[in-house]
Amino acid sequence: MIDQLRVQQPLTKASRKGINSVSLPWSITISYLALMLFLPAAALIAKSVTVGPVDFWRIATSQVALSAYNVTFLTALLAASVNGLMGTLIAWVLVRYKFPGRKLVDAVVDLPFALPTSVAGLVLATVYSEEGWIGQLFAPLGIKIAFTRLGVLVAMIFISLPFVVRTLQPVLQEMEKEIEEAAWSLGASQFQTFRRVLLPPLLPSIFTGLALGFSRAVGEYGSVVIVSSNIPFKDLIAPVLIYQRLEEFDYAGATVIGTVLLFTSLILLLLINSLQRWGSRYAA
Amino acid sequence: MSIVVDNISKQFGSFKALDRVSLEVREGTLVALLGPSGSGKSTLLRVIAGLESPDVGTILIDGRNTTHLNVRKRNVGFVFQHYALFKHLTVRQNVAFGLEIRKHPRRQVKDRVEELLDLVHLRGLGDRYPSQLSGGQRQRVALARSLATRPQVLLLDEPFGALDSKVRKELRAWLRHLHEEVRVTSIIVTHDQEEAMEVADEIVVMNQGRIEQVGTPTQIYDHPATPFVMSFIGPVNVLPNTARLFHDNGLEPLNEEVFVRPHDIHVQTSANGVKATAIVQRIIHLGGEIQVALALTDGQTILANFSREQFDKLKLTYGQQVFVKPKAAKSFPLPKSLL
Numbered sequence: 141m142i143d144q145l146r147v148q149q150p151l152t153k154a155s156r157k158g159i160n161s162v163s164l165p166w167s168i169t170i171s172y173l174a175l176m177l178f179l180p181a182a183a184l185i186a187k188s189v190t191v192g193p194v195d196f197w198r199i200a201t202s203q204v205a206l207s208a209y210n211v212t213f214l215t216a217l218l219a220a221s222v223n224g225l226m227g228t229l230i231a232w233v234l235v236r237y238k239f240p241g242r243k244l245v246d247a248v249v250d251l252p253f254a255l256p257t258s259v260a261g262l263v264l265a266t267v268y269s270e271e272g273w274i275g276q277l278f279a280p281l282g283i284k285i286a287f288t289r290l291g292v293l294v295a296m297i298f299i300s301l302p303f304v305v306r307t308l309q310p311v312l313q314e315m316e317k318e319i320e321e322a323a324w325s326l327g328a329s330q331f332q333t334f335r336r337v338l339l340p341p342l343l344p345s346i347f348t349g350l351a352l353g354f355s356r357a358v359g360e361y362g363s364v365v366i367v368s369s370n371i372p373f374k375d376l377i378a379p380v381l382i383y384q385r386l387e388e389f390d391y392a393g394a395t396v397i398g399t400v401l402l403f404t405s406l407i408l409l410l411l412i413n414s415l416q417r418w419g420s421r422y423a424a
Numbered sequence: 425m426s427i428v429v430d431n432i433s434k435q436f437g438s439f440k441a442l443d444r445v446s447l448e449v450r451e452g453t454l455v456a457l458l459g460p461s462g463s464g465k466s467t468l469l470r471v472i473a474g475l476e477s478p479d480v481g482t483i484l485i486d487g488r489n490t491t492h493l494n495v496r497k498r499n500v501g502f503v504f505q506h507y508a509l510f511k512h513l514t515v516r517q518n519v520a521f522g523l524e525i526r527k528h529p530r531r532q533v534k535d536r537v538e539e540l541l542d543l544v545h546l547r548g549l550g551d552r553y554p555s556q557l558s559g560g561q562r563q564r565v566a567l568a569r570s571l572a573t574r575p576q577v578l579l580l581d582e583p584f585g586a587l588d589s590k591v592r593k594e595l596r597a598w599l600r601h602l603h604e605e606v607r608v609t610s611i612i613v614t615h616d617q618e619e620a621m622e623v624a625d626e627i628v629v630m631n632q633g634r635i636e637q638v639g640t641p642t643q644i645y646d647h648p649a650t651p652f653v654m655s656f657i658g659p660v661n662v663l664p665n666t667a668r669l670f671h672d673n674g675l676e677p678l679n680e681e682v683f684v685r686p687h688d689i690h691v692q693t694s695a696n697g698v699k700a701t702a703i704v705q706r707i708i709h710l711g712g713e714i715q716v717a718l719a720l721t722d723g724q725t726i727l728a729n730f731s732r733e734q735f736d737k738l739k740l741t742y743g744q745q746v747f748v749k750p751k752a753a754k755s756f757p758l759p760k761s762l763l
Contacts, residue, residue: 318508321475322566324495325502326522326573336521340512422512422553 181402188395199396204372205381208397211289212378213404216357219296220350227304227349228342234305235312249306252299257362264295265367287369292377295367296357303356304349311345343419351412358405425486425576425609426451427472432481434467441467442478443633449626454603454610456624458617460656464633465613466581472611473579474498485576501570501608505582507562509554515541515565516550522573540568543602560591567599571606578610584619596622617657621645629653651756654683661686661726665755668722669748672700679755686715688752689728693738698747702726704740716740718748 189196199205234246252260268275268285275285285291315338323333361379368375370384378401385394427449434442442464449455457465470476472483474495483491490498510518519540523533541547544564554562563583570578583599584592600623603610614620620627621641629636629644629652637649648654655662661684663669665677669684692698702718705725714735716728728748730738740746 316506316508318504318506319510321495322502322504322508322569323510323521325473325475325498325500326569327496327499327525328521329496332525337510422514422555 184395184398184402188392188399191392191396195392196396199393200400204376205378205397205400207373208376208378208381209400209404211292211375212358212401213408215289215293215377216296216300216354216360219293219300219357220354222297223300223304223353224346224350227301227353228308228346231305231308231312235309249302252301257299257360258366260298261295261363261366264291264298264363268294268367286367287375289368289375291367292364292375295363296360299360299363300353300356303353304346307345307349307352308342311342315341340419344416347412347416347419351409351416354412355405355409358401426484427577427609427611428482428484428487429468429472430482430484432468432471432478432483434464434471434476434478440633442471445481445633445635447628447635447638449609449611451609452607453625454600454612454623455626455628456620457611457613457628457630458615458620458656459630459636460615462632463630465615465628465630468630469579469581469611469613472577473500473502475502499573499576501573501575501578503563503566503570503578503580503583505585507554507559507566507586509562509566509569511554514551514553515546515557518554518565519550519568519572521569526573536572540572543571543605544568558591559587560595563587563595567602571608575608578608580610580612582613582615585614592619599623629656631656648754651681651683654754654756659686659727659729660684661689663724663726667720667724669700669720669724669726669750670753672721673698673749675750677753677755679757681755683754683756684726684750684752686727686729688750689718689726690749690751691716691718691728691730691738691740691746693740693744693746695747698749700748702746702748704742704744704746707740707742718746720748 191199230249234242234249265286267273268291270276270279270284270286272286278285283290285294319337320333323337328336359379360377361383364377365380365383368377368380370376370380372381378397382394382397382401385391385397427447429445429447429449432442432445433440445464445468447468457468459465467476471478472485474490474493478491481491482489485498485500510521513521516537519537520533523536528536537550538547541550544567546561546564546568549557549561554565557565567583580599584595587595596619599612603623612620612623624641626638627641627644628638631652637644637653639647639649644653644657648657654660663682663684665680665682667682670677670682690698691702700720702720704716705719706717708715708717712732714730714732716730716735717725718728719725726748738746
């Protein structure tokens with residue numbers, strides 16, 4: 141109680157940036173995060189280290205695990221990048237273009253959020269199989285999508301589609317038309333205007349959307365397990381590998397791979413966050 | 425460079441923004457487009473800039489037909505009400521933008537930018553981002569940016585509209601000064617008559633997509649051409665010709681509507697031949713001047729302005745009865761449709 145009473149200092153210039161002392165909102169935030177995030181993560185790490193450093197290293201770097209990381213992270217990164225491009229375009233069209241059915245399209249963008257991932261997997265596996273609507277277009281070219289790594293990519297793109305669109309939309313809506321007109325009046329072409337004037341302020345939001353989409357894709361299980369063949373060294377993703385380990389009652393092995401996923405994701409997110417900060421360096 | 429606007433019309437849906445507007449702006453002058461919102465003044469400016477294309481009519485800049493020329497080829501400087509600065513670029517980069525797009529040599533860009541920062545008194549702030557500047561400073565950056573490429577004409581769309589009144593007044597005086605230095609043909613859009621009077625060589629009063637009058641500030645104020653100009657420029661009392669202010673004093677104006685400026689109302693405390701009476705309703709001190717609201721016997725309320733000296737002599741108080749007559753009045757032939 142004494143701690144909580146002591147904190148009501150006047151907001152001087154130095155303390156305006158952040159209140160250092162312990163206060164009620166701060167305590168609640170930290171307790172909540174500890175309970176919901178740090179504790180489970182700590183439990184995962186604690187369980188994984190019970191195998192000892194040698195076994196940890198052996199399991200973490202086994203051929204099948206390495207291949208699974210590769211499939212998971214590279215495909216997720218690729219999916220996030222595709223959505224970075226396409227999401228920017230979609231957000232642009234939704235904000236700038238007036239066309240019949242715009243409201244409907246705007247609502248449909250959220251579908252991947254609402255749909256159970258198993259349903260998404262089912263739909264994608266059907267549509268992209270060799271007899272499916274889209275799959276049959278690619279089959280004559282010798283391209284198989286469902287039950288390959290390409291299928292994993294499609295599923296990851298599908299489930300992470302809304303992130304960039306939704307983080308970008310409000311920023312685009314706020315962007316004044318006058319900024320573009322100013323660039324034109326100074327002699328800039330459409331492309332120069334986009335690259336030099338419109339894109340830079342959008343980058344932080346695009347990176348935020350990328351980071352969210354990437355995390356979602358790395359963590360995806362339900363749709364990928366259906367749309368891929370789950371064969372090691374081919375299209376097996378790390379989350380499915382963990383589930384396979386659990387089915388074999390290899391809890392320690394599962395947590396070791398889980399820990400590797402946890403740290404890799406953390407490092408990648410920190411990286412994307414610093415990109416985002418760099419992108420918004422001019423905002424005072 | 426002179427600007428000629430010839431018979432321009434522009435419609436947005438069913439709204440006629442510009443209705444056969446013609447105008448000539450002489451080289452090196454600063455002209456104000458003045459009018460209420462929706463009068464078409466901003467649309468006219470945007471048509472001249474090429475940000476809007478007219479339905480009919482021609483625009484000539486320096487004798488060259490630019491009606492269908494893309495905005496980026498017109499070489500016009502445009503200043504927006506909300507600055508429209510590039511927030512991710514520093515002041516220096518903002519000012520350099522147009523020059524870099526035109527691929528001027530780096531050395532030349534650098535010198536020109538410094539020259540402009542001097543011109544707008546922002547030397548030393550070149551490395552700041554727009555978010556670190558005040559509103560007045562931002563608008564000066566926008567001005568420097570638009571002047572960097574030495575545009576043929578400078579167009580300003582309510583440039584001081586987003587600033588507080590003190591800064592606005594400072595920038596007005598400064599803009600006038602800048603124009604004397606740079607002498608680029610300029611058009612400024614404003615709804616503030618005081619601003620137009622102070623800054624412009626010539627004022628174009630617009631209303632409902634048409635030009636009501638073109639003239640110097642003095643011409644516009646002293647010889648308004650239409651009832652609209654009379655009532656839009658400066659305060660005015662609008663009275664019917666049947667008002668007792670006229671009748672009781674033996675005046676019989678011919679036109680139905682009569683305009684009397686507040687400083688043209690004569691007030692005395694004893695009759696002395698003045699027959700119309702009024703009651704002092706309100707006294708408002710406006711710094712140098714004092715404005716008095718007077719209730720006439722027929723229910724009309726008129727405003728009369730006095731200098732401090734006049735007011736002190738009269739010693740008016742609330743509820744006091746006074747005698748009033750117009751010193752000067754103006755009326756206009758009625759529009760044909762009403763006759």
